[in-house]
Amino acid sequence: MKENKPLIYRKSKGQIVVEGSVILTNENGEKIQHGKRFTLCGCTKSKNLPFCDGSHKY
Numbered sequence: 001m002k003e004n005k006p007l008i009y010r011k012s013k014g015q016i017v018v019e020g021s022v023i024l025t026n027e028n029g030e031k032i033q034h035g036k037r038f039t040l041c042g043c044t045k046s047k048n049l050p051f052c053d054g055s056h057k058y
Helices: none
Strands: 008-009 016-019 036-042
Touching: none
Parallel strands: none
Antiparallel strands: 008 016, 016 036
16 A cells, blocks of 8 residues: 655745645644645745745746
8 A cells, every 4th residue: 555645845945845644734724725836935935824825036
């Protein structure tokens, strides 16, 4: 039986890429909806936190 571990890695610009089955919550434990692959903001410039919207490029 193959293990289905999530893959999480940080890109050079600071974004954190998440692939696979994970539960994402806010600091209050409330679930945040997402797809099977998403990118979290590492610079806090995003207007769509916790997700990266590319604001680090500007």
